[in-house]
Amino acid sequence: MSVEKPSVSQELWTDFFAGSRLACARLISVVENSPQAIPEVLDRIIPRQKGGIRVGVTGPPGVGKSTVTAALARRAVQAGRKVGVLAVDPTSPFSGGAFLGDRVRMQRLSDDHQVFIRSMASREGHGGLSPATPYAADVLDAFGLDRIFIETVGVGQSELDVMSSADLVVLVLQPGTGDVIQALKAGIIEAADLFLVNKSDLQGTETLLDSLRFLMEIGGGPRRKSLPPVIQASALQDRGLDEAFAEIERLVSGLVASGLFLEKRRARLESEVRAAIGRELWDKYAALTNAGEVIPAVVGRLLERRRSPYPYIREAVSRVRILIDEERGPREEPQ
Amino acid sequence: MTDRRIKVIIAKPGLDGHDRGAKVVARALVEAGMEVVYLGLQQSPESIVRAAVDEDADVIGLSILSGAHMTNFRRVKELMEASGLGDRLLTGGGIIPTRDQEKLRELGIDKVFGPGDDLQGIVDYIRERAGRPSKG
Structure with missing residues (x-):
């Protein structure tokens, strides 16, 4: 097959x-x-690839990420973009299965606009995306799509995979869920390029906006040059989403003009190169040393004798070069 | 090394609003390690098959309690074939009389489920017919 x-x-x-x-x-x-x-x-x-822009949409569970993603994607189509959506939902750590329900909120997008929508289970990913999501975005980019929305799993405070996989990140929040203390916790807030306060028809919107304004006043920290814009929206009432889409397009132009877009691509490529070399070396090492059996045996002895693993690690690493040389040797000689 | 998990679309075509059965089955398939794309209510055959294409689904499961099963299954099957999904499994469940089950078999829908069928039987059928291990 x-x-x-x-x-x-x-x-x-x-x-x-x-x-x-x-x-x-x-x-x-x-x-x-x-x-x-x-x-x-x-x-x-x-x-x-033609450099399709990847827009991450993230936020806590239930704030309306799918609905907001669909609303933004619809506007992107209307603006003449070729649009794709990758919607990630969590894999059950118990069964390995996943209930992928994001499409329920994206019906019109699929029906009226023919947008390519793909649901992905998070599988081994613990950062809000599946390990394959960035590659799926690469595929959509090469397919000719120029706006690729990546909707994460409902996240808490530090699931930040989307930050490295997307060119810009929309953080969706809703009123009535925590206060400024939640917002001050490091992580997800710092990843955002745009705050979208959804469900702003609900009570508590002013409190949330006050918290965000307070965050703006005390500054975004030394890493950030400008503070992200805050947009009030209600996907239910279809309010604020034109503004949000316009803001995204403005940010995209800024990213491209400032070179930050290329900088993000550069960082992504660099981490791909590092990770791939790590994987290749590990595979080679594992094959040469029969690591799948050796390591559990060594660990068993270490546990028994209450030893640090590092003497073993140093010894193992020092053997790598010898092993690779040995492996290479006979290959260069014609058989 | 492949990590192919069976991907199943669960949808309710047409206008009947009874989706408990679909949800119960979806849940059972998830617990069996499958990835279930739940489309929900009021789907057209066109929207179901379009979703199945984008999702590269192995299986489409339709839940129909309205009596419109012949029309819906036939249309979905036609669209699957036209979209290159002729080799994927189409099945479903609901209130489907025995004589119609016979007609569905003629369309290539070998088995549909109804009240009293147990969930494990549905899981086993899909596992067997989707032809791929559910976990790598």
Whole structure:
């Protein structure tokens, strides 16, 4: 069966580059299900990317992320953009399954605007996204989409994967959930490029806005040049979303003009390079040393004798070069 | 190494508003380790199949209690074939008379479920017919 093969068939590539929606969907399945195929996929798609902008939408559970995402995506279509949505919902740590319900709030977007919408289970991701989400965004970018909305799992205070995967981040909040103390906790607030106070038809909106204003007054810390704008909205009443979309487009222009967009891409590529080298070296090491069996045995002894693992680690690492040299040796000689 | 989990679309076509059954089944499939995209109420065959394309779903499950099962299953099946999803599993459940189940089989919908069927049977059927291990 084609999904079991590590590589992507030529037929799938042809269909993908011809604009087949199903081929695009299948390619996302490849990066989701077969991590070992990711290098091959990136090799082919990165040269085709046109720099589609990735807009992250994050916030606590139940604040209206899906509804807001759909409303923003709809406006992006109306503004002539080609739009995709990646909507992440949590994987159950018990069963490995996932109930993906974001599409329930995106019905009109799918029906009226033909937007490509993909639900993703978070799987091993613990930062609000699935490990494959950034690659799925790469696929959509190469497919020719120029606004890619990435909706995270409902997050708490520090699930920040979206910050490195998106070009800008909209933090959706709602009144009646905590006070300035919550907001002062490091993390998610600092990741935001735009605060969107949804459900502002509800009581408590002024309190939340006061808290945010207070945060603005005491400053965003030394890392931040300008404080993020705050927009009041109500997705239910369809209020404030034109403003939010206009603000996003303004921020996007700013990102591009200031070079920050490229800076983000640079940082993302750098972490990809680092992580991939780490994985490759680990795989090589594990294969050469039979680490899958050796490490548990060593750990067993360490536990028994109450020893620090570091003498073993130093010894193991020092052996890597020798092993790689040995492995390389016979290969260079013709058999 | 692949980590293919069975992806199932659960949808209610048409206008009947009884979605408890769909939710119970969806929940059981999640507990069996599947990824369930829940579309909810009032779906058109077109919207269901469009979602299945974007999601690259292995299975479409329709919940129909309105009596409009023949029309809906037929239309969804046609659209699946037209969209390149002819090889994916179409099944469902609801109040579907035995004589209609026969007609559905002729359309290529081998099995539908109804009141009294146990959840494990649905899970097993999908696992077997989706043809892929649910966890890598």
